[in-house]
Structure formats: C-alpha cells, structure tokens
Amino acid sequence: MEEMKTIYQVEGKLCKDFIGQISYTVCLDQTYGELDIEFSFGPQHFRPEDVTPELKQRLLDYCKKEYGMEEGTPEEWEDAVYHGMKTEIHTMATLNDTFIGNIHRQLTTRHMHFTATEATEGCIPQSTIEGVLKVTILVFSVLLDNTNYLLTVRAR
C-alpha cells in the first residue's frame, strides 16, 4: 500500500493561560480514501520547578475563595492540584463545514483517522474525503508559556 502523503504540517507555541481556538483550513487537492490528523503537544503537566511558592499561594487563595476549600496538607495539594492540573487541548475537524469528529481524550499525541468504513472513537467514517478540511485546536487550559504543538494532516 502506498505511503500516506503529508498534506499539511504546522507547529506552534501557546502562551500560558490562553483560552480559545486555532483553526487550520486545508483545501484537499483530490479525493482521498483515508485521512489521518495527528496532533501532539507538551508539556502537559507542571515540572517540580514550576510549582513556585507564588503559584502555590495563588492556587490556595483561589480554591479557598471559589470552592470554600480549607487548606489541606502539602501532600494533598500536591496530588489534587499540582499533579492534577494539566494543559488541556481538544481537537475537532469538519469537512466541507460538516462535523466529522472530536477528540476529547487528553492524549499528548492523538490521531483522528478516517476511512469510508472506520474512524477513531469520537470521529465519524467518511465515504468521500474531498473538499475543505478544517482542523480546530480547542485550547481549554495552558499551564506554561512556550507550550509546543505540532499538527500533521496526512492522506492517501
């Protein structure tokens, strides 16, 4: 079987606390039988050195104010907050303005794969892959500046 052809590739950086989406529109040059959209990003979690006293205090103050949470032990906070917090990005695709899939699972590398009969969970099989593909990166939360991402669209 022939190799999948890379139709589009882009990389970028996200800044801390960005919320919103970035869309990439790809005009497919021909009709394809198979499409793969790969997205990866990182880092997803704080490194130990990122959890500064200032950040800890900010989070403590926020959780007390918003959720009425009393101060837990440092270990509880470590588990519940610093380890639990994550850069969260979803990916969504449309073909000719029709929804064809969304990946909600928080994988740092994920694929949205389509053929006429099968598709990755969250996605819908496509009998005809042609026209205008739009891939949207939905950014819910970014923990750190310079969070890298890479998007690749392949087809055959």
Place this chain on the structure above:
Amino acid sequence: MYKRLELHNHTNESDAVFTCKELTDFMVADQVDAFALTDHNTISGHCKIKNYLKEHPQPIDFIPGMEYTTYYGHILCLNLTEYVPWENINRHKPELLFRAARKKGALVGVAHPYSFGWPFAQGCRFEMTITDYSCCDFIEIFNNPEPLHEVNEKGVKLWENLVLSGEKLAATCGMDLHGDSTLHGHYSTYIQGEPHGDVCQELSDAIHNQCTWVCKGPLLEVHNDGEALTFTIHQTGKPGYEPLTGDDYKITLRTKDRVITCNVSDRIPLASFAEHAIIIPMLFEKETIIENLVCTSPVMHL
C-alpha cells in the same frame, strides 16, 4: 406509565471506558427505560448505538444527545441529532448557542452548574451569564457523583430560585457515567409515557411542561382536586432502593414565600397558597434535610 431515564452518559467516543455497546448493555441490565448518550463534543456514538439496537433489539430506548464541553461550562443537549458548532461561545451570551441547538430540535440544559472548575478542570463549572432563561429548558440539579453540599445542593437551590421566580425550567439529573459505577442509591429522571411511546417526544413534552421527577425510587404524586392538594407515593422498583412505609416519608411544598411541611396522608387546602402560586413538591425520608431527599416532583402552577 412512568419511564426511568438516565440522561447523562459517556462512552469511549469521548473520555469514558464503556463502548457504545457496553453502555447499552449496562443500561438494559439496570432496567432503565431509556438512556441518553451525551459524549463530550461528539455525536459519533449515535449511529453505533442505533445500529446495535437495530441488530440486537432490547427493551430500551435511546435518546441522542451531547454534552457541549465549553471553556466556561457544560451544556447538556438531549434529542440532539445534528452537531451544532459551539466554538464561538461567548461567556456573556450563551443564549446564542442555546438557541442554535434548540433550532435543531434539541432540549438544552445546564449540566452540573457548581462543579469545580479551574484549576481542577477548566470549564466544568458553569461560569457563563445567562440573561434570558427562556432559551434554556432544564437544569441538571443532581449530577450523582458530585459532592452533595458543595455542588448538588447549590444546583438544587439555583433551580428552585429560578423556578420560583417564574422561569419555566425542568429539573433533571444524571450519573455523568464514565465507567462501571453502580446506579443504585442515586437519582434518576422519571417522566410519564406510553408503553410503546416515542420517548424523545415524551421527554420533550415532560421537559417543556416541567413534568419531571428526580428520584431515588419513590415518586411523589401530587393531586389537585380543586380544593386541596393530596398525595400518593408510587414505588418505581428502582434497583437498590428499599421502600419505607408511608408514615416514614415527609413532604415539603416550597413556594416563593413559604415552605409547608406535611405527611403523605395530609390534605393541604389550596387556600394555603397565594393565587397563581408556583409550588415545588419534594419528598424526604423521615427528616426534611437534603441528605434525605428522595424525590423532587413536577413543578405545580396554581
């Protein structure tokens, strides 16, 4: 007849463990009458469940839906058969999305309004400003796995306050099922329907008429004979619920300016209420505290 509905469920089409087939079998095993698929931001499971039920007929109905998982809150859509884009959500005008989904025939509601959001999970808490509640159909007052006081009690209060101020909002609940968790001991949504009725239409009628029960097992039925309110309890046989005797239940009738507490055998004269009063009936076990709440009944408009 009463139909038990589970209105908030996920599969591996978004972030849960069950496949569509496994979720369907799980619901059948717990004697659910109908269930909704409300995966996060995808409708890819709808066809899989429909096809599975077509190929393997089972005594259960399917309600297509989706949980719009936005940056500022989760919006449950039921009877949603078509994806409606949400990416341009405006936290100050969520009505735009509510209306767009409704235009496609969906019922639209706020899911777990007081869940913990950032820094735990951006978007889980509903942080949007709804100015016009007329474009919203329901509030999920119990998201079963969430903490009672920190999250669900606040959801109940929000719904009560809105309803008593005249908003036509129904109450629903859900398991927010992401894995193999027991449904026993939790609230389910009940509606009235016909044995072979179209459950999507029945749900739509129930929601639009605020005629839903959010219930752990016993349904509180309130009857208006023109002079007084009387009560009966219908035990649904929901698995995991042990019925009490009638005397062990207490009822509250909440209106804008008072709460009447009574027994199931009591007769409450309509003269006890203001003209055009809106009443929220609730059923408790023994004590009228939220820990003992077993049923929230349809809103009454005198």
